[in-house]
Amino acid sequence: MSFSVAQAKANMHGMYGNYTGAMDNAKTTAYRAAVRAFRRRHGIAPSQYFTQECITASVSEVKELQSMLSRLGFSVGAAGIDGRFGLVDGGATGAAVEAYQRTRNLRADRIAGSMTLSALRAEYAAKTRPQSAGQTGRGIDFGKYPNFKASEFACRGGWCCDGSLHLLTEDIVAVAQRIRSHFGRPLIITKVGGVRCDALNRVTQGSIAGSQHTKGKAIDFYIPGVGVSAVLAYCRQLQSRGVIRYCYTNNTNMRGAVHVEVG
């Protein structure tokens, strides 16, 4: 996918206004300065070149902007969410930014600066938040799992979301009930051991991006009165029978809990 100097200029103008000047392919002093500022803002090593890494970062930030605008009802044009500001006045994306700014009493300059972006992010988050913490995602009938309530599996970051129970899969609930029934004792899911929304997962110690927790397919738990090694031994049996995909524990960030995930 080609990405011209003019396109880099249009994107650097549209986001934070780092570049101002003609949207042509000339590598001017203003362009070089904007590239340096762009790289700094993205934590990319200093240089005057708009490298592939810059293209990727730029396209993704413009896509985020375009997604928020369209979700809030401001059309970004026929090309859709393509990660590009138009070369003439920002094109349809620039027009959408301006329309948004006018309706929110922000300075209508077609530039997505920090004030425009924080207003957009707040509205977007409010709009995309799950309905309520009590919802049992994917229609799971908790009547079948007598020892559990949906809320025990919810994302409990508190600050990050309303529980994200829409992500929860029934397979992991069934596994929790099976382990609980085997030991005949309460199974306690740790505070960050149920569903994790992406925001919570990012700040959870020892987590990996795209963890099964973010898909509602993993739990970290302990069973008071039963040693970790006994819990793990049973989970390994479940793994060898194909009931779960993987289980593990460690002493660095699990603190005696066992992680179990389904595929």
Ligand SMILES: [Zn+2]
């Ligand atoms: Zn959350």
Ligand SMILES: [Zn+2]
């Ligand atoms: Zn885990």
